[in-house]
Amino acid sequence: MSKSPADNVISLYREHAAAFEKNRNHEFIERTWLNRFLELLPGSRSDVLDIGCGNGAPMARYLIQNGCRVTGVDTSLPLLARARASLPQQRWIAADMRQMPVTGPFHGLLAWHSFFHLSPEDQRPMFATFRRLAAQGAVLMFTSGTRLGEAIGQFEGKPLYHGSLDTREYQELLSASGFTVVRHVDNDATCGGATVWLAKWDGGGRFGARSDT
Template identity: 60%
Template sequence: MPTSAADAIVDLYHENARAWIEQRGQTLFEQPWLDRFLYITLAGGQKILDLGCGSGQPIAKYLITKGCRVTGVDGAKSLIKIARESFPEHKWIMADMRDLPPLGKFHGLIAWHSFFHLRPEEQRPMFETFSRLCHPGAALMFTSGTTHGEAIGTFEGQPLYHGSLDSSEYHSLLQANGFVVVGHVKEDPTCGGSTIWLARKKSNIV
């Protein structure tokens, strides 16, 4: 049994998959950022890794319509089942992003509203994972908080955990792992108040 809100994230989404889909809706307010992500990604290829893909809608669906080959990863079995049924020609894997099976390399990696469910100390080593999974020149996009710490929201009456590093540490971790920040907005009012990072892996980094 989960011992904290941070440990309960996967179970919370698994048990409330339909509620999450209904609340999330199909409005793609992220499209301008997704288009910037795709501009980098499609310059090098079309293989995309979506960490915390949920049901595959609407973000992975949009990437698919743009010609991408998507591999989606999520820990919630019920959401992965829906993604597999909706997009059977793509790959959907039930796994924890902190403990991934061998996946190869991708031309783009996105962790939208998923990475920030990890504790701060769990986020730091993920940047080495991001680098390992990305081809040179690949795009990386994720959302975060604005300052180091933890915050607890609510979802279906249960605590919903969020963790974050501060901006300077994200910059340092990206740089140390071979990424250059090409876009960053704190609490973007055009994107539901999301704090967004878009980076590109340096072409001389293997």
């Protein structure tokens, strides 16, 4: 039986690490969202888990420049090797986010353009993982789609899988895990059309979302 596109995401990023680095948007359009993330962290020496960290640029590097201690998790060994070479003082771990080997707790959890490569079925249990890894008051930021379903893009001429839940289910899963949504924007035109969730763990499980959809 042939693999589905969802099963091929890991091998794509392993085989085409150089192409990923070359094609990565170098304008750093994510800076505004990272600044919002940083503003919610409890202090200047916060521990942040970068889930799907790639080569550490530009996201992890910016967090480090702003005083964070970063633990990066990714399945692409070539990209992790680049992260270790350029940012050797941080922790870089080869692992699948669905079997997270770290224990935390972390003050910040970041899954930027990585979480949405999981199928809807694999995304749902990740919220329990976010909760397990979160310190009191932890900040969570991730990107997603806007509707339940799957979409197939292209990377180096091969299908690249994306999955999504719908907005209501993301809200419900965040709330059930004790995260309050601080900001949510669908298809942010200032950030390459990304749909972004920024939430803070308070243990209460209540809604408090500001949604700019």
